[in-house]
Amino acid sequence: MCSTGVSYNRDADSRITLSDRSKNRRADCHTRLPYNPPARGVWLRGAIYQFRVRVPADLRDALGCVHVDRSLRTDSRSLAVRLSRKVAAEVDAIFEAKRLEIGLAVEGRLLSSPSVPATVEKTIKPRSEKASAETIGPSLSQVYDRYLADPTKRRSARTMLAHQTTRRVVEDVLGAETPIADITRDQCRDLLETLRWLPVNLSKKFGDVRVRDAAKAAKADHLIRTINGTNLNAYMARFATMMNWAVAEELIGRNPARGLQIAEAVHPQDRRKPFELWQLQRIFNAPIYTGCKDEQNGYSIVGSHIAVGARFWVPLICLFSGMRLNEACQLDVQDVREIEGVLCFVISAKSLVGTRDKSLKTKSSERIVPAHPELLATGLTAFVERKRGEGAVKLFDDLPLGKRGFRSVAFSRWFTRFLVSIEASSDLTCFHSFRHGFRDACRNAQIDRDIALRLGGWITGGSHSETADDYGSGYRPQLLFEAISLIDYQGLNLSHLQHPRNRAD
Structure with missing residues (x-):
């Protein structure tokens, strides 16, 4: 095998010829291509990457499960690999902490100090419990706080006002405390549908009425004037911009609001x-x-x-x-x-x-x-x-x-x-x-x-x-x-x- 990975052949006169590759190529020498091995525990379910690792045999009874499963919530392989390393380290720490806890219990010296991070402990619960109990990452309100305070973004007072108005509507519809990683495409489509019936001058005309209730009232009463398609798409565009920022900050794997706009009947001109x-x-x-x-x-x-x-x-x-x-x-x-x-x-x-x-x-x-x-x-x-x-x-x-x-x-x-x-x-x-x-x-x-x-x-x-x-x-x-x-x-x-x-x- 050639150490350099480049094939060549010597003729009877000890001269190197490169003109005919098919004749010069040796059977035991070839160009090596880079190999990208799969990351530990990373696998693809549909379009989203998942992380899975087997629970050691001595801990299965204590933890009540055979595998630890977590959605990495991204369709990017490179990001999934980076996230999997963090999750793997957390799970390994849980295993070690649980072994320590079992050992102390056997010796009769069970300590009362917490040993397992709450957010990760939820991950190792049986699959039936995990789906309803899992909460990952910052809330929608927290991400909005970070986004609007980002010193790398320069915004005029009018632009900030538009973002604040959009934020109030989005948080009212989706929930300010909703984990941003849990926001789905269906929820974003529901937001779009709600905005279709958003009354003009909402706070002035409806006061503290919830956005959904005001939209239902406007849908039932056609005399209530609603925002036009341009303003509706502006709301969605500002929300999608915030979600794109969250993707860039690796808070979420993908933007579920991407491309959601209504087709306007009026030509821009x-x-x-x-x-x-x-x-x-x-x-x-x-x-x-x-x-x-x-x-x-x-x-x-x-x-x-x-x-x-x-x-x-x-x-x-x-x-x-x-x-x-x-x-x-x-x-x-x-x-x-x-x-x-x-x-x-x-x-x-x-x-x-x-x-x-x-x-x-x-x-x-x-x-x-x-x-x-x-x-x-x-x-x-x-x-x-x-x-x-x-x-x-x-x-x-x-x-x-x-x-x-x-x-x-x-x-x-x-x-x-x-x-x-x-x-x-x-x-x-x-x-x-x-x-x-x-x-x-x-x-x-x-x-x-x-x-x-x-x-x-x-x-x-x-x-x-x-x-x-x-x-x-x-x-x-x-x-x-x-x-x-x-x-x-x-x-x-x-x-x-x-x-x-x-x-x-």
Whole structure:
């Protein structure tokens, strides 16, 4: 046998020839392939690996069983092998402890100190008792605590709020104290079915009612509005993300919630639509822009008052900048400033005045957006200077800070009522439609795609290299201003907004 494992042959002239392997190969020499021997006690039942070991003969009567069996709860062989070593060590320790206990009993010196770990002692009970008594690993609530506190994960305040909301629903349905390793695919499907009938604004409308009870009520009463497919899938996606984390941390062997989503009847592009021209005309010709009784309760009544706060400016700013609603609502006065001679909105979670009430959806949301010429003509500069002169910290300090830390919550509710009051509401349109309209306006103006994505704070994807995007400091403000100046909504006339009191002196 060749020690190297490589076959060769010598001819009569003592020369080594390698051209004809079939002639050169010796019968007693071959290439050795690696062999992966089976791990002790590991075997496959269906798709899940199990651990089994025979109980020594001298301990069978004391332990009441012939074999120790435990499910390793994973379909990964490599993970099963690692887990089996830990289980084997625990079982060996039990055997030794039991022998010691028997020996002391024989000598009449039985000690009262515990010798067998409770979680492992359950494993060696007869199979009929084990199935009902076995509890393995941390609970769902404990895993959620560890997941949300993981320092390697960076999450915005809004993302944390979404995870906390999902957690409350999941724990209510599956049970906070349920061992995470015991959660099955059927239970996850039951969670999905319950979410299908989850009422909108659950805690507000139903108080402390259990999620299952609220879902049953909604299923029986079709007048109760339930969450849409997008929100339902978002709940399941966040739960599945947590379970994937648990798999990576080796708390469970596989994710039973993987891929559980409902098929949505609405195409992604049809979930939200831009405002149509007639809607934009009604919005910006409403009394709050042309003259109303007052800016609060009388905003829909014709009068002589010209609004000057958030209800006037936020829709206009989002129309011509593509900002998300909360990005506009949370602006500090110092976030509107000149950069290289261009008046810009600085969209950032950081604050020059030390406030801590700002957050962004994604990392790419941090950007600068030059003020559109239409905003300048309407009097944005004068408005900002007036707020600065008043010593205001927030640009829209007339917006209350919601319980969840977002100024956009109250404004969003008001804007929904506002659309109804001017008869401009329609299916698939809401405040976010301004952002959809801005993206279409960028396309119609033939603005470079990369510039459009950066103006709107969208994540670049497709063929774009994320590594390359990390280099440099971005586009010059003047170039961005030239691009955003091309934004136009054909047929929308806003000249009436250039009121003398809005103009800079």
